[in-house]
Amino acid sequence: MLQATLAKRRGAFALDVALEAPEGATLVVVGESGAGKTTLLRLLAGLDRPDAGRIAVGERVYCDPAAGIEIPAWEREIAYVTQDYALFPHLTVRENVAFGLRARGIPRRDARVRADAALERLGVAGLGRRRPAELSGGQQQRVALARATVTGPRLLLLDEPLSALDPGTRRAVRGELRSLLAGLAGVTVFVTHSPLDATVFGDTIAVIEDGRLTQVGARDELLRHPRSAYVATLLGVNLLQGSVVSRDAGGVAHVRTADGTLAVADPGVDGDVWVTVHPQEITLYAQPPAGSAQNVFRGPVVEIVPEPPAGDRVRVALGTSPPLVAEVTRQAVASLGLREGVSVYAGFKATGVKAYQ
Amino acid sequence: MPPGRRVGTVLWEIGVLAATGALLAFLGLPLASLLLRVPPGELWARLAAPASLTALRLSLVTSVCATLAVTALGLPAAYLLAMRRFPGKRVVEVILELPMVLPPTVAGVGLLLAFGRAGLAGRALGALGLSIPFTTLAVVLAQVFVASPFFVSAATAGLREVDARYADAAATLRATPGYAFRRVLLPLALPSVLAGAAMTWARALGEFGATIMFAGNLPGKTQTLPLAVYIGFQTDLQSAVALSVILLILSFTVLLGLRLAHRPPRVPWVGRAAGDAR
Numbered sequence: 001m002l003q004a005t006l007a008k009r010r011g012a013f014a015l016d017v018a019l020e021a022p023e024g025a026t027l028v029v030v031g032e033s034g035a036g037k038t039t040l041l042r043l044l045a046g047l048d049r050p051d052a053g054r055i056a057v058g059e060r061v062y063c064d065p066a067a068g069i070e071i072p073a074w075e076r077e078i079a080y081v082t083q084d085y086a087l088f089p090h091l092t093v094r095e096n097v098a099f100g101l102r103a104r105g106i107p108r109r110d111a112r113v114r115a116d117a118a119l120e121r122l123g124v125a126g127l128g129r130r131r132p133a134e135l136s137g138g139q140q141q142r143v144a145l146a147r148a149t150v151t152g153p154r155l156l157l158l159d160e161p162l163s164a165l166d167p168g169t170r171r172a173v174r175g176e177l178r179s180l181l182a183g184l185a186g187v188t189v190f191v192t193h194s195p196l197d198a199t200v201f202g203d204t205i206a207v208i209e210d211g212r213l214t215q216v217g218a219r220d221e222l223l224r225h226p227r228s229a230y231v232a233t234l235l236g237v238n239l240l241q242g243s244v245v246s247r248d249a250g251g252v253a254h255v256r257t258a259d260g261t262l263a264v265a266d267p268g269v270d271g272d273v274w275v276t277v278h279p280q281e282i283t284l285y286a287q288p289p290a291g292s293a294q295n296v297f298r299g300p301v302v303e304i305v306p307e308p309p310a311g312d313r314v315r316v317a318l319g320t321s322p323p324l325v326a327e328v329t330r331q332a333v334a335s336l337g338l339r340e341g342v343s344v345y346a347g348f349k350a351t352g353v354k355a356y357q
Numbered sequence: 358m359p360p361g362r363r364v365g366t367v368l369w370e371i372g373v374l375a376a377t378g379a380l381l382a383f384l385g386l387p388l389a390s391l392l393l394r395v396p397p398g399e400l401w402a403r404l405a406a407p408a409s410l411t412a413l414r415l416s417l418v419t420s421v422c423a424t425l426a427v428t429a430l431g432l433p434a435a436y437l438l439a440m441r442r443f444p445g446k447r448v449v450e451v452i453l454e455l456p457m458v459l460p461p462t463v464a465g466v467g468l469l470l471a472f473g474r475a476g477l478a479g480r481a482l483g484a485l486g487l488s489i490p491f492t493t494l495a496v497v498l499a500q501v502f503v504a505s506p507f508f509v510s511a512a513t514a515g516l517r518e519v520d521a522r523y524a525d526a527a528a529t530l531r532a533t534p535g536y537a538f539r540r541v542l543l544p545l546a547l548p549s550v551l552a553g554a555a556m557t558w559a560r561a562l563g564e565f566g567a568t569i570m571f572a573g574n575l576p577g578k579t580q581t582l583p584l585a586v587y588i589g590f591q592t593d594l595q596s597a598v599a600l601s602v603i604l605l606i607l608s609f610t611v612l613l614g615l616r617l618a619h620r621p622p623r624v625p626w627v628g629r630a631a632g633d634a635r
Contacts, residue, residue, distance in 0.1 A: 103531045
């Protein structure tokens with residue numbers, strides 16, 4: 001359990017946030033460069049001091065300036081993976097991973113066994129004797145994650161863990177990282193500028209804009225009720241998981257999800273993919289559409305979100321299979337007679353659906 | 358290229374080479390003269406003379422002791438200067454640097470006034486029955502005084518150059534400041550620290566002014582190589598030259614060794630995406 005309220009001024013920039021996450025959860029903080037994501041992580045890690053606020057992890061209070069509490073970084077049960085990993089260049093991979101164990105007095109032999117096990121878990125078992133400079137970016141990233149997680153931290157801080165990787169490696173690592181995080185006991189705070197990573201990794205997503213959290217919620221919540229144009233554009237997308245089962249000559253591939261099959265713009269890859277459909281791509285019809293939409297799903301209106309983030313468009317949550325959120329105009333709502341429980345057809349073109357590996 | 362520019366470029370090249378050559382010749386001529394003065398065979402015989410060997414041994418022992426003392430005290434000082442901010446830091450830096458530019462004779466007078474019989478520290482030590490001036494310990498103290506800035510400045514610069522993200526990473530992996538220093542900072546700064554120690558040793562080996570003021574010129578006790586050269590210059594020129602050659606070779610070896618040992622450190626490189634500056 002993480003509870004943190006933090007305020008920090010630095011020149012004209014001010015960070016002012018409150019965060020909460022239950023044990024085992026991944027909290028993604030998503031925002032653009034300069035929004036204060038790294039500042040936030042450094043405060044949680046104890047590398048910088050907040051002007052005001054409080055950090056509690058479980059029963060332990062790490063920081064509470066008002067009460068005179070400031071636990072130094074090395075006394076906090078945390079781990080922090082920075083954007084560039086900061087692997088110690090003079091130590092071998094195994095020594096890097098064992099470092100956190102040795103630093104808390106665990107005997108060399110035990111530390112070594114646990115380090116090797118952590119490397120094996122991350123699929124880089126053979127690299128123990130190498131130096132960081134001899135590794136590829138993806139290997140360095142796995143070693144950094146092994147070094148961070150081997151100590152069983154109560155709070156794992158990840159700063160853009162995928163951004164330093166080339167796109168091919170990033171795709172491969174995304175899935176691995178997701179299952180790694182799902183298996184961790186403590187709280188993970190994951191900061192990223194990537195909306196896709198936010199939706200893939202976040203049990204809870206916090207959107208940070210200019211030092212403030214403008215919206216915090218589960219992914220579905222942000223999808224249905226984006227409270228700002230920024231959130232609607234970046235995060236308010238339908239996200240589905242499936243695998244490519246076939247492809248047509250016309251650049252269209254078919255992806256089977258747990259709830260149905262979608263026609264998508266051919267991602268050029270096979271196997272498991274993430275599929276995103278922007279709510280604006282979805283058109284609602286009272287009758288089966290006869291147009292060019294390759295994807296048509298029928299289902300009841302579950303909810304019509306009354307407060308649009310911008311303009312006159314409203315979000316309509318549908319009980320289709322798979323469940324979808326569409327964004328339509330108020331006029332469409334009126335002319336289709338949409339209200340909760342009314343059955344509609346949702347149609348969208350394959351070209352409006354993006355698949356990522 | 359227009360002729361005027363070409364002539365200018367040629368003149369620039371000639372000027373640069375001529376100035377460098379003149380300086381090199383000026384510095385090299387006395388060194389070459391030392392090397393050419395005594396035939397190699399006689400050089401060896403002069404060095405093997407008991408008086409020479411005594412001075413050589415004393416110089417080696419005292420300069421090594423001084424280097425160890427400077428390292429032991431200077432490393433924590435360098436850590437403090439490199440890693441921490443505190444009031445009066447500039448003044449502390451100047452004091453630690455001062456002996457580098459202070460005339461060694463001034464250092465000798467100061468040491469004598471401090472540790473002499475009537476001095477601030479000397480009186481306290483005298484009460485304990487200890488007297489430092491004109492002992493081998495005084496030689497070491499004089500060397501520590503004049504040579505310590507070389508170590509402190511090199512080690513401070515080396516520690517400062519270690520990327521802060523390694524110290525941060527160590528701290529988040531539960532390394533106390535002391536553990537992080539031993540396992541991360543010091544190993545990464547080691548080339549600079551060793552270079553500082555080597556410079557300190559070379560400076561201590563060549564120490565003359567403060568030594569003769571504070572420790573005197575007692576053969577076997579305080580007469581180091583540079584002092585023996587000075588004395589020999591008045592009595593036995595060939596011996597003085599032979600000892601000078603030894604000092605020259607040692608100094609040359611230290612400096613060349615430092616340059617050969619300096620290799621650019623290998624640091625893992627990862628592509629940085631548009632980083633979050635805050």
